[in-house]
Structure formats: C-alpha cells, structure tokens
Amino acid sequence: MTEKAGQLTVKCPQCGKPVYWTGEFPHKPFCCERCKLIDLGAWAAEENTIPGEEIAADNDNSGYYQ
C-alpha cells in the first residue's frame, strides 16, 4: 500500500530533519536510531539530575523546539 497524498511528515526532535511518518522510519519521530538514542540519553541525564539543582540548559537547548 502506497502513501503519497497527504503523507504526514514531522521534524526529528533531535536534529530537525524531516521524517516521513511511514514504515521507512522505524525510529520516528526521530530520523534515525542515533537521534533517538541521543534523546533518550538526554532524558536519562535529566532524570539523574537532582531537582532544584541549577541547570544552565538554555544554550544547550537552542534549536531543540524549532
């Protein structure tokens, strides 16, 4: 079954590359396994930080939510 018209695309939350919402991208919404692992690693790092601890994340997050 082909999906051409109205094909859903999203941006990779990690690098911003367009990701087609098809079986061709098993790691969606990430474009690749690398980006997925990077994001999971970021999550793990955040979970390991102590709440209330000052985190200078503004610079590191530039472009993340674009």
Ligand SMILES: [Zn+2]
């Ligand atoms: Zn990516």
